[in-house]
Amino acid sequence: MGKGHNDHSPLMIDGLQLAANGIHLATPLNLRLPQGQWLGILGPNGCGKTTLLKTLAGLLPAATGQLQWRCKSLLTLSARQRAEHLAIMVQHNGPCGGLTVEQVVALGNAPARRLDYARLQRVLAQCQLTPLAGRPLECLSGGQLQRTMMAQALFQDTQLLLLDEPANHLDIFHLHQLLGNLRQQPLTTIASFHDINLAAQYCDQLLLMAPGRVVACGTPEQVLTRDHLAQVFGVDAHISLGPHGCVQVTVMGLAPTKDIE
Numbered sequence: 001m002g003k004g005h006n007d008h009s010p011l012m013i014d015g016l017q018l019a020a021n022g023i024h025l026a027t028p029l030n031l032r033l034p035q036g037q038w039l040g041i042l043g044p045n046g047c048g049k050t051t052l053l054k055t056l057a058g059l060l061p062a063a064t065g066q067l068q069w070r071c072k073s074l075l076t077l078s079a080r081q082r083a084e085h086l087a088i089m090v091q092h093n094g095p096c097g098g099l100t101v102e103q104v105v106a107l108g109n110a111p112a113r114r115l116d117y118a119r120l121q122r123v124l125a126q127c128q129l130t131p132l133a134g135r136p137l138e139c140l141s142g143g144q145l146q147r148t149m150m151a152q153a154l155f156q157d158t159q160l161l162l163l164d165e166p167a168n169h170l171d172i173f174h175l176h177q178l179l180g181n182l183r184q185q186p187l188t189t190i191a192s193f194h195d196i197n198l199a200a201q202y203c204d205q206l207l208l209m210a211p212g213r214v215v216a217c218g219t220p221e222q223v224l225t226r227d228h229l230a231q232v233f234g235v236d237a238h239i240s241l242g243p244h245g246c247v248q249v250t251v252m253g254l255a256p257t258k259d260i261e
């Protein structure tokens with residue numbers, strides 16, 4: 001991808017407090033993410049995963065805190081300046097205005113840059129969208145629409161990527177083809193997941209949220225414990241090491257005392 005990297009400059013989140021959707025974290029968020037690493041956000045419905053991602057992207061205001069990327073404070077940049085550094089893929093649920101897949105992906109082009117048509121075709125191919133390039137968005141399946149939104153974020157060509165439920169609607173081929181492809185690129189990525197095993201497979205660090213608080217943050221081994229999963233999701237989980245060497249969670253049933261927040 002086109003821009004110079006600084007491998008020693010991590011993403012730094014300091015004292016971030018959410019301000020939107022009535023969510024107030026008991027303790028403001030602090031974390032570090034080295035260049036190229038993935039952070040997965042996990043937590044039950046409505047706990048604030050999307051709110052956190054949109055706050056980091058500057059789409060929602062933060063009450064306090066800093067988001068620094070390569071020594072730049074992203075939350076204070078204009079939307080246009082921020083788009084040079086950070087792209088977010090959100091779930092598409094609005095009208096499409098008759099635009100085609102190719103036109104929607106091209107909207108990811110940063111305003112100041114000339115449209116690179118060859119790169120646009122590469123991103124379409126990367127997301128297995130070439131045969132669908134001319135199709136109006138209204139005529140796509142859920143998974144095809146999801147890949148289109150992913151392609152739009154990738155076409156923005158930033159080194160920092162935020163993905164809201166990237167696995168949504170994707171069949172297992174497209175899921176692993178896309179996530180595997182992304183993991184081979186030097187993109188620092190924060191993504192929300194509902195599939196805990198998928199998050200453990202693709203992420204270096206996990207952030208486990210409950211409504212209004214961060215329960216745990218660390219490696220998948222540190223975060224995916226039986227206690228944490230009972231506390232946050234109310235499930236009785238068996239934790240093992242999967243054949244690929246990643247933590248694997250098997251839900252045995254609901255936790256004996258369903259003590260979720």
Ligand SMILES: Nc1ncnc2c1ncn2[C@@H]1O[C@H](COP(=O)(O)OP(=O)(O)OP(=O)(O)O)[C@@H](O)[C@H]1O
Nearest residue numbers: 020021022023043044045046047048049050051052
């Ligand atoms: N536009 C909005 N206005 C007011 N409240 C909102 C808005 N969007 C979301 N919320 C509320 O904010 C809370 C957090 O929502 P959010 O979408 O961040 O949760 P989530 O963890 O991503 O959930 P899910 O797993 O269901 O996608 C929820 O209680 C939700 O009802």
